[in-house]
Amino acid sequence: MSGDPEQEYFADGMVEEIITALSRIRWLFVIARNSSFTYKGQSVDVKQVGRELGVRYVLEGSVRKAGGRVRITAQLIDALTGTHLWADRFDGSLEDIFELQDKVAVSVAGVIEPTLQAAEIRRSSERPTSDLTAYDLYLRALVIFLRPGEKEQYLKSLETLRQAIECDPLYGPALALDAFVHTVLYVSGWTNDASATRGDGVQLARRALQVAADDPGVLGNVAYALGCFGEDINFAIELISRALALNPSFAQGWYWSGWLRLWAGQPELGISHFETSLRLSPHARQSPIFMSIGVGHFFARRFDDGAAMLLRSLQEHPGFAPTYRFLAACYVLMGRLDDARNIVQRLRTITPLIVPKDAMHWRNPEHRELYLSGLRLAADEAT
Secondary structure, eight states, X not given: OOOOHHHHHHHHHHHHHHHHHHHTXXXXXXXXXXXXXXXXXXXXXXXXXXXXXXXXXXXXXXEXXXXXXXXXXXXEEETTTOOEEEEEEEEEEGGGHHXXXXXXXXXXXXXXXXXXXXXXXXXXXXXXXXXXXXXXXXXXXXXXXXXXXXXXXXXHHHHHHHHHHHHOTTOHHHHHHHHHHHHHHHHHTOOSOHHHHHHHHHHHHHHHHHHOTTOHHHHHHHHHHHHHTXXXXXXXXXXXXXXXXXXXXXXXXXXXXXXXXXXXXXXXXXXXXXXXXXXXXTTSOOHHHHHHHHHHHHHTTXXXXXXXXXXXXXXXXXXXXXXXXXXHHHHHHHTOHHHHHHHHHHHXXXXXXXXXXXXXXXXXXXXXXXXXXXXXXXXXXXX
């Protein structure tokens, strides 16, 4: 904005880094550098840009420099309506320009993906329900990622995904999300046949992998499902690592990776990955992150910290059974038996399954026994 050629070079580099980061999000159609740069130096109408480039959303921003510091602003706009969807600013030092550019690009891409996903879901939900494409049906099912879900909501999403897969049997994202929803029913005890739910989930995950093995979102869902259902944990970690290599700003991918690390018996690494996910998408629903970090603290035997995070999660999402299970186990191991009894009683209002029949997704035998023994004692205290 100052007219300084040196700043112009920095701004151009910043734009290229952001375009590269956004291009890693496979479900986005991102206009290339050469077309975007035709608007340099112009006062543009965002709606006009949208029409000329054939895009629905426009990201614009500015760079200001003061001494050795730089401030970068960015805002995401719906090009059809002119509505601002997101805006933020980033301050940093010019001592390492390339590191700063990379940091901002990853942060911007990390926030934009869930923001656009939410916008697309809103658009889909506003359309008539007749003659929907597989993509629209998929978006309707995807709403479970954006707000806490109860059993009926997940069952409804399964039906919507079934319709999407009927429209396109090779639609990888729908297959992978279907596998993920099966994991929620499985771990929540919301199924009359856990073995069948597990088998269906694994089959859906493998089908998704066959048709979309280069899609980070599909890889993430598949890795999580296979890890949760007790399949080869090293293979699942390999899949999520591939997803994050394809898209390092994939906030949901870092979240899935955190869970895989917990299941593999690596709570400290799991907590680190959850925190990375939170940094990349700070405005996303936070109850799953708090629950996940709480579980990490539990297995690291920091029960006070674990209980605090699990309680924060329940404030936002009071209907998720696994959170109550870990909190009850925490309280028992802290010697707070009255609190453990109360939590088990609340859990019984959600599901009759207090202690899972197996917990083989916890690959570390000591971790598995720590969890199950604590939960059994809490259940015994509540009888």
